[in-house]
Amino acid sequence: MSGPRIVIVGGGLAAVRTAQSVRDLGHRGEVRILSAETEPPYDRPPLSKEYLLDALPDNAIRLLGPSDYRALGIELELGQPVIALDTVAHTVTVAGGPVVPYDRLVIATGAQARPLDVVTGRAAAFALRTAADARRLAAVLRDGRRIAVIGGGFIGLEVAATARARGCAVTVIEAQPAPLLGTVGPLVADWLQARHRAHGVEFRCGVTVAAAGAAPDGGERLRLSDGSVLDADAVVVGVGVVRDVGWLAEAGLEVADGLVCDLAGRTDAPDVFGAGDVVCHRTEHGLVPVGHWTAAGNSARRAAHTLLGLPAPNLLDDGFFWSDQLGLRLQFAGRADAGSEFVVVAGDMATDSFVGHFLAEGRVSGVFAVNNPRQFLRSRKELRAAHESTTVREVLR
Ligand SMILES: Cc1cc2nc3c(=O)[nH]c(=O)nc-3n(C[C@H](O)[C@H](O)[C@H](O)COP(=O)(O)OP(=O)(O)OC[C@H]3O[C@@H](n4cnc5c(N)ncnc54)[C@H](O)[C@@H]3O)c2cc1C
Structure with missing residues (x-):
């Protein structure tokens, strides 16, 4: 060697x-x-x-x-x-x-996984970062179980979709007015929430969990910031x-x-x-x-x-990620700047197959697609071409 x-x-x-x-x-x-x-x-x-x-x-x-x-x-x-x-x-x-x-x-x-103090240490609280976490959680996702998911980010929504597929009654608690609002903007967030609702996922948006304790029937009782309560057999924390x-x-x-x-x-x-x-x-x-x-x-x-002393390849990161939930392949690149407009450029949101651009001041800042990987690839390439930054190239040389 x-x-x-x-x-x-x-x-x-x-x-x-x-x-x-x-x-x-x-x-x-x-x-x-x-x-x-x-x-x-x-x-x-x-x-x-x-x-x-x-x-x-x-x-x-x-x-x-x-x-x-x-x-x-x-x-x-x-x-x-x-x-x-x-x-x-x-x-x-x-x-x-x-x-x-x-x-x-x-x-x-x-x-x-970011811990959430209010439920830390509760027996029925679960995080999801490791394979061991997933096995523990999978063991409780059984038909008819009530699952509360705290946090409507991608992981929270994927867990919600999987738990529904396993026959659980699922409620997502999200502090913002809609899940993923900050990431994909109001139009896409509302569309996604509607898709989840159609699959039986319930949402409590605009509230946080103020307290947690034992429910009378043995599960967890979450007290929400609006004074309401939610009982669950398991609480999954997905808050970053x-x-x-x-x-x-x-x-x-x-x-x-x-x-x-x-x-x-x-x-x-x-x-x-x-x-x-x-x-x-x-x-x-x-x-x-x-x-x-x-x-x-x-x-x-x-x-x-x-x-190794070699020049780093110029792999521009464009914020790309994908998510699979409810049988949908979601793909995203770039940013949905606050105030940007989501404009569908291919397909139709009503058919669950579409691609849209986030537009701000006539400029595309991000691309989001559902079940349309080919058009997503084309749009993503355009986005990258438009945003290729000479400064980034210089740093990488
Ligand atoms: C449930 C879940 C679903 C996801 N789904 C998607 C998706 O659909 N699309 C997408 O784009 N991304 C997704 N991601 C994100 C993606 O998996 C991460 O970006 C990726 O795993 C990051 O890899 P990493 O090696 O940097 O960090 P990690 O995967 O966090 O690995 C870090 C490793 O370091 C070990 N470690 C930590 N501290 C020490 C130490 N002091 N000494 C030794 N070892 C240590 C940890 O035990 C761990 O094994 C998902 C993540 C999760 C958790």
């Missing part, structure tokens, strides 16, 4: 993609992944979809099989939560375990994420909402890089967090190039 010893802290998509990328780029030295989880890296998107539906076996969500790690010469070390980084000594410390030296370090510790940077408290790296990196993946410490959801990119527009599957993979590929 030759070349720098690469240590990757994390055990998700970004960790695995970084390891694969450095091998693709011809790196022959040591590559170690130190993951806090005790199961091999898996893909998270199915956790709120097919896996939660109990329609996928464990091996179908694995990012790589055991023989892939062997073939690529990647040392995957599970159950190794890293608790400290010494950027001067070039070491990381595993809890109760060894001090591991590195020549290049990649921080890919992702994020955790907290980037996993706590272990870096003493490392002296710049940490904001996440680990601050330039677009090529460099932190402000030599030989330390960031990839995936843990990262907030420093850009001319301020800090931009990584937060979706495609962006996490892209940032891993860029970090892999950079740490």
